[in-house]
Amino acid sequence: xxxxxxxxxxxxxEPHQRADGEERVLTTxxxxxxxxxxxxxKSGARGPTLIEDFVLREKIxxxxxxxxxERIVHARGSGAHGVFEATDDISDLTRAAVFRHGEKTExxxxxxxxxxxxxxxxxxxxxxxxxxxxxxxxxxWDLVGNNIPVFFIQDAxxxxxxxxxxxxxxxxxxxxxxxxxxxxxxxxxLSPESTHMLMWAMSDRTLPRSLRMMEGFGIHTFRLVNAEGxxxxxxxHWKPRLGVQSTIWDEALKLQAADNDYHRRDxxxxxxxxSFPQWDLGIQVFDQEFADAxxxxxxxxxxxxxxxxxxVRLIGxxxxxxxxxxxxxxxEQAAFLPSNVPPGIDFxxxxxxxxxxxxxxxxxxSRLGTTNFHQIPINAPRCPFGNFQRDGxxxxxxxxxxxNYEPNSLAAHGExxxxxxxxxxxSTTNAVTGPDEMGDKLRVRPESFSDHYSQARLFYRSQDPHxxxxxxxxxxxxxxxxxxxxxxxxxxxxxxxxxxxxxAKRVAKGLGIDLPAKAKAAKDPVDMDPSDxxxxxxxxxxxxxxxxxxxxxxxxxxxxxxxxLIAAIAETKGKSVIVAPRVGGAKLSNGKQRKADGQLAGxxxxxxxxxxxxxxDEGCAALMQESAAVEFVMNAFxxxxxxxxxxxxxxxxxxxxxxxxxGILGIDGAFVKAAAMRFYDREPSVRMLA
Ligand code: HDE
Numbered sequence: 001x002x003x004x005x006x007x008x009x010x011x012x013x014e015p016h017q018r019a020d021g022e023e024r025v026l027t028t029x030x031x032x033x034x035x036x037x038x039x040x041x042k043s044g045a046r047g048p049t050l051i052e053d054f055v056l057r058e059k060i061x062x063x064x065x066x067x068x069x070e071r072i073v074h075a076r077g078s079g080a081h082g083v084f085e086a087t088d089d090i091s092d093l094t095r096a097a098v099f100r101h102g103e104k105t106e107x108x109x110x111x112x113x114x115x116x117x118x119x120x121x122x123x124x125x126x127x128x129x130x131x132x133x134x135x136x137x138x139x140x141w142d143l144v145g146n147n148i149p150v151f152f153i154q155d156a157x158x159x160x161x162x163x164x165x166x167x168x169x170x171x172x173x174x175x176x177x178x179x180x181x182x183x184x185x186x187x188x189x190l191s192p193e194s195t196h197m198l199m200w201a202m203s204d205r206t207l208p209r210s211l212r213m214m215e216g217f218g219i220h221t222f223r224l225v226n227a228e229g230x231x232x233x234x235x236x237h238w239k240p241r242l243g244v245q246s247t248i249w250d251e252a253l254k255l256q257a258a259d260n261d262y263h264r265r266d267x268x269x270x271x272x273x274x275s276f277p278q279w280d281l282g283i284q285v286f287d288q289e290f291a292d293a294x295x296x297x298x299x300x301x302x303x304x305x306x307x308x309x310x311x312v313r314l315i316g317x318x319x320x321x322x323x324x325x326x327x328x329x330x331x332e333q334a335a336f337l338p339s340n341v342p343p344g345i346d347f348x349x350x351x352x353x354x355x356x357x358x359x360x361x362x363x364x365x366s367r368l369g370t371t372n373f374h375q376i377p378i379n380a381p382r383c384p385f386g387n388f389q390r391d392g393x394x395x396x397x398x399x400x401x402x403x404n405y406e407p408n409s410l411a412a413h414g415e416x417x418x419x420x421x422x423x424x425x426x427s428t429t430n431a432v433t434g435p436d437e438m439g440d441k442l443r444v445r446p447e448s449f450s451d452h453y454s455q456a457r458l459f460y461r462s463q464d465p466h467x468x469x470x471x472x473x474x475x476x477x478x479x480x481x482x483x484x485x486x487x488x489x490x491x492x493x494x495x496x497x498x499x500x501x502x503x504a505k506r507v508a509k510g511l512g513i514d515l516p517a518k519a520k521a522a523k524d525p526v527d528m529d530p531s532d533x534x535x536x537x538x539x540x541x542x543x544x545x546x547x548x549x550x551x552x553x554x555x556x557x558x559x560x561x562x563x564x565l566i567a568a569i570a571e572t573k574g575k576s577v578i579v580a581p582r583v584g585g586a587k588l589s590n591g592k593q594r595k596a597d598g599q600l601a602g603x604x605x606x607x608x609x610x611x612x613x614x615x616x617d618e619g620c621a622a623l624m625q626e627s628a629a630v631e632f633v634m635n636a637f638x639x640x641x642x643x644x645x646x647x648x649x650x651x652x653x654x655x656x657x658x659x660x661x662x663g664i665l666g667i668d669g670a671f672v673k674a675a676a677m678r679f680y681d682r683e684p685s686v687r688m689l690a
Contacts (some may be wrong), residue, residue: 002490002596008436012310015449015683020421023246023565024125024337026193027254028058029058029062029427030338033091034055034127036055037055037059040055040056041053041055041401041424042607046137050154050465050593051293053452053608057192061354062326067361068332068333068367068369070117070118071112071118071363071365071367072163072363073114073115073163074112074113074114074129074131075116075117075118075120076112076117076118076119076120076122076177077110077112077113077118077264077331077547078110078112078114078122078211078264078267078268078331079108079109079110079111079112079324079331079334080108080109080267080268080271080320080321080322080323080324080557081106081108081322081324081330082104082106082107082108082276082318082319082320082321082322083096083104083105083107083318083321084105084106084132084134084317084319084335084376085102085104085105085318085319086098086100086101086102086103086105086314086315086316086317087101087102087314087316087317087517088314088315089101089413090156090224090283090315090419090573090609091223091226091227091230092152092225092226093227093234093285094224094225094344094345095225095227095343095344096138096141096224096343096344096345097136097137097342097344098134098136098137098138098141098342099315099316100288102195104138105134105137106134106135106382107131107132107133107134107135107318107320108132108133108135108334108338108378109127109130109131109133109269109318109320109331110129110131110331110336111129111130111131111211111214111263112128112129112131112336113126113127113128113129113177114127114128114129114166114177114179115127115167115178115179116164116176116177116178117636119352119384120135120176120177120452121177121256121261121262122255122259122260122262123207123247123255123256123262123263124177124178124252124263125149125178125179125180125201125202125206125207125249125252125254125474126177126179126201126206126208126210127146127147127201127320128146128147128208128214129144129145129146129147129385129404130145130146130214130216130217131143131145131237131331131334132144132145132216132238132318132339133334133336133337133379134190135381135382135383136342136383137383137453138304138343138383139340139342139381139385139426140340140342140344140381141340141341141342141345142336142337142340142571143218143236143275144204144336144337144338144360145216145218145219145236145238146207146219147208147214147215147216147217148197148200148201148204148206148217149215149217149219149235149304149457150197150200150302150304151196151197151199151201151219151301151302151304152188152191152193152194152195152198152302153191153193153194153352153354153444154193154299154300154302154351154352154354155166155351155352155355155445155448156300156351156352156354156356156358156520156680157355158191159352159359161187162187163181164190165183165186165187165188165316166179166183166184166187167183167220168363168524169181169182169183169542170183173250175591177287179201179478180255180477180480180481181481181482181483181587182482182483182484182488185446185478185479185482185485185488185489186232186485186488187363188391188492189488189491189492189495191492191559192453192495192519192522193303193449193452194453194499194523194579195439195452195453195456195496195498195499195663196303196452196453196455196456196459197302198303198461199456199460199471199499199579200459200555202470202471202474202475202478203250203463203467203470203471203474203536204247204248204379204467204470205246205536206348207247207248207251207252207438207525208245208246208247208263208360209245209246209247209609210242210263210266210267210270210586211263211266211277211456212240212242212246212267212270212277212284212546213240213242213243213244213246213546214240214241214467215237215239215242215243215244215414216237216238216279217235217237217238218235218236218237218490219235219236219301220235220301220347220348220350220352220353221233221235221298221299221348221350221352222226222234222235222236222346222347222348223345223346223347223348223394223429223447224285224345224346225344225345225346225429226284226344229427229429231300231346231429232285232287233284233285233287233288233348234283234284234286235283235284235286235289235304236281236283236311237282237283237284238280238282238318239280239282239312239314240277240278240279241278241620242275242277242278242541242543242546243420243539243540243541244268244495244536244539244540245422245536245540245541245545246536247606247639248639248640249470249473249474249496250471250687251635251639254604254606254635255606255607256378258603258604258606260609261377262365262607264368266502267320268323269535270546271320271321271322271323272323272414274517275322275350275546276319276320277292277319277320277546278318278319278320280314280315280316280317280320281314281315281316281317282312282314282317283311283312283313284305284307284310284312284313284479285310285313285456286298286305286310286589287666290305290310295451295454295526295528296448296451296455296686297446297447297448297449297583298348299348299349299350299351300349300350300448300449301352301353301450302449302455303455304455306458306494306528306529306531306533306534307531307533307621308529308531308532308533309428316596327377327378329377329514330377330378330537331372333368333376333378333379334378334379335364335367335368335373335376335378336359336362337361337376338353338354338356338357338358338360339360339361340358341465342425342426343425343426343427344422346428346429346582347435349459349626355482369393369394370392370394370679371392371393372392372393372394372395372396372397375394375395375396375525375667376398377490383678384662386399386418386419387419388403388404388405388406388418390404394442398441398492398690401415401416401418403415403416403417403418403642404416404418406418406502415670418441420550430629430650433548437466438678443605444644447633450522450523451455451522451523451525452497452498452521452522452523452525452530453499454525454526454527455528456498456499457498457499457500457525457527457528458528458530458531458534460499460534461500461527461530462502462530462531462533462534462535463534463535463537464535464537464680464683465603466537466683467535467536468503468539469502469683469689469690470689472503472510472689473496473510473689473690474507474508474520474688475492475496475503475507475510476507476510477512478554478690479492479493479507480510480511480513488568489513490513490516491519492507493507493508493511493513493515493516493518493521494516494517495517497515497518498518498519498525499525500622501560506690507690509690510539510690522574538679540677540678542574542673542676542677543573543574543676544569544574544609544675544676545571545573545574546573546674547574547575547609547610547676548576548577548607549569549574549575549576549577549609549610549611549612549677550573550579550598550605550608550610550611550612550632551565551566551576551577551578551579551611551612551613551614551631552576552579552580552600552611552612552613552614552623552629552632553579553580553586553588553594553614553617553623554580554581554586554587554589554613554615554617554618554620554623555616555618555619555622556586556615556618556619557586557588557589557590557615557616557619558589558614558615558616559589559592559594560589560590560645561614561646561667562578562588562614564667565612565614565667565671565672568669568672569675572672572676574609574672574675576596577597577598577599577603577607577608578594578595578596578598578599578601579596579597579599579600579632580594580596580600581599581600581601581623581626581628582586582596582599583596583599584596589616592682600626600628600629600632601628603621603630604628604632604635605606605631605633605636605639605641606639607634607643608636608645609641609675609676610636610641610642610644610671610674610675610676611632611633611641611642611643611644611646612643612645612667612671613632613633613643613644613646613649613652613653614646614649614667615646615648615649615652616646616648617648620648620649620650620651620652621651623652624651624652624655628678629652630655630656631656632650632654632656633653633656633658634650634656634657637656637657637658637664637682637686638686638687640675640678640679640682640683640686641663641675641678641679642662642663642664642665642667642671642675642677642679643658643663643665644665644667644668644671644672644675645664645666645667646666646667647666659677659685661680661681661682662674663679663682
């Protein structure tokens with residue numbers, strides 16, 4: 001590969017121009033030292049402000065322009081830096097340097113919600129973006145995926161309609177960040193191809209407990225290409241080391257009230273405390289013969305390949321180990337492009353992917369304002385790069401000499417001739433491998449894309465009964481918010497009858513409507529073998545690692561029991577958070593004051609994975625007068641969490657309506673073990689599900 005210096009980075013290739021706290025003089029943007037940054041220039045102490053005041057004008061002028069357009073989708077996101085290490089030799093499949101065994105590559109990851117604006121909450125029911133930029137030795141590779149392996153639509157031309165329908169309604173400007181409204185379900189019920197994705201969207205996958213506990217998927221079929229030019233099809237998967245975990249709907253709603261930044265804070269604090277989240281990158285590799293033998297089309301982004309059919313092979317690990325220094329400069333200005341692929345990775349003809357290859361490049365111009373967005377440090381390749389593209393707004397590159405065209409013979413005259421093409425550069429794989437991949441110009445959907453229900457059924461039937469109840473209830477909730485369009489809920493239920501009759505009946509019953517006639521399917525669904533890999537519950541990781549236990553204390557709390565519990569939680573790599581009615585904490589049984597991490601009123605139990613209540617009789621009596629304490633226990637119980645309680649706490653548990661079950665324990669080892677789990681069997685006793 002031809003290596004040319006990276007002229008766009010002015011500080012010697014150091015990508016981050018960090019402004020650390022050494023003592024420096026405050027200046028204008030043009031370097032003029034400022035003597036007074038607190039008072040504007042006036043004519044007389046109480047007179048009019050003078051236009052001559054360039055310090056004031058520059059400061060306000062810059063402030064006026066501090067916002068850029070937010071992303072049209074995925075506006076709300078959180079990012080972090082890290083490293084990807086290739087752990088397996090797949091050189092037989094790809095020549096991409098990023099996958100050379102042992103190779104370490106710098107990465108930047110951004111996780112996002114889709115529908116809400118940049119200031120919206122972190123925990124709506126929504127798909128999450130999972131975008132990773134790999135700064136490889138051969139240019140940036142952006143794997144721009146989601147936490148769900150399929151998508152709503154099959155063809156990029158439908159994307160603006162999908163997004164218009166799901167975002168806040170055009171006339172009234174609400175709801176923000178939620179799909180539970182007329183226009184989304186109007187569109188969805190008229191778009192049967194979205195049914196499979198809707199099953200995922202209505203499952204707990206869209207209520208992640210933490211960004212650190214989500215899977216990620218490249219969704220589309222891509223290609224890996226080896227040094228001989230031989231290509232294989234591939235699907236990319238990210239598997240979180242902490243396991244996949246979700247909250248439940250009532251908890252997610254209450255989290256919105258407790259902490260708008262729940263996920264952003266969780267990610268930042270985990271990395272800040274040295275608890276670095278990790279994901280393994282996995283691939284499903286297959287060939288044309290496999291593709292041709294499936295009842296679905298591998299170019300159809302509404303379909304997945306069951307892991308039971310093609311196991312996921314783990315080939316590397318991503319560790320996020322550094323928070324951003326500046327949210328705007330890095331997370332906000334990060335520009336991901338699915339078209340960023342290094343030699344050895346290539347596209348398939350998936351029509352959704354093909355549309356994305358245009359969209360992301362285009363949108364960066366409108367968001368970041370210039371074609372030179374690649375020069376912004378967060379976007380600039382870490383490897384040398386250069387070509388003959390020149391000028392444009394915000395050009396920070398200062399190329400030497402006359403070489404701004406190609407071919408040229410300037411080098412023959414001793415001048416700088418500029419970079420050259422390389423035989424090793426990216427070359428497109430012969431794209432025609434399957435049937436119907438070339439021919440007449442047609443504006444059609446292939447026949448092989450017409451089965452909209454088999455995989456929706458596969459997903460539903462692969463869930464355990466609790467997960468199925470959550471899906472049915474989510475449909476009921478969302479469709480119950482369809483206010484003005486009476487025709488929409490029955491039309492949606494009519495589609496669901498093609499997925500599963502029982503699901504359709506439950507949703508109809510929950511909505512209080514008659515079961516409508518089954519919608520006519522373009523292709524009758526078939527039964528596929530259920531796939532355990534699609535269920536969260538069947539794959540729960542019983543660990544407290546990365547999780548938190550809220551410990552409620554009050555005056556008189558047994559100091560020994562408290563310390564013992566904290567130590568036991570730490571041993572399992574969990575985090576203890578002490579909650580007390582007052583910020584100052586509580587006076588323990590040993591007479592010492594123990595500071596609280598959170599005040600009860602602002603630290604409700606939805607912030608934790610399990611709760612413990614360690615109180616004396618006196619402390620319990622005081623907490624019984626605090627509605628926040630009763631809710632602390634009631635919600636932990638209602639959110640199916642383990643509750644560990646000292647004996648004296650029993651009256652508080654009774655007041656909160658806690659009934660005994662496997663998750664209601666004393667303060668001992670059994671509680672610490674249970675704290676890593678959820679008690680789904682409890683759910684019918686705390687809420688009515690569809
Ligand atoms: Fe995106 N999408 N998308 N998308 N998408 C954007 O690009 C688009 C799709 C995804 O953290 C936009 O820079 C089209 C699928 C993520 O910055 C925009 C289509 C998947 C992010 C865009 C899709 C995604 C985006 C808006 C249908 C999962 C956030 C701002 C063909 C594989 C990246 C931007 C970040 C962002 C277009 C469908 C994931 C407008 C046209 C499928 C994670 O270009």
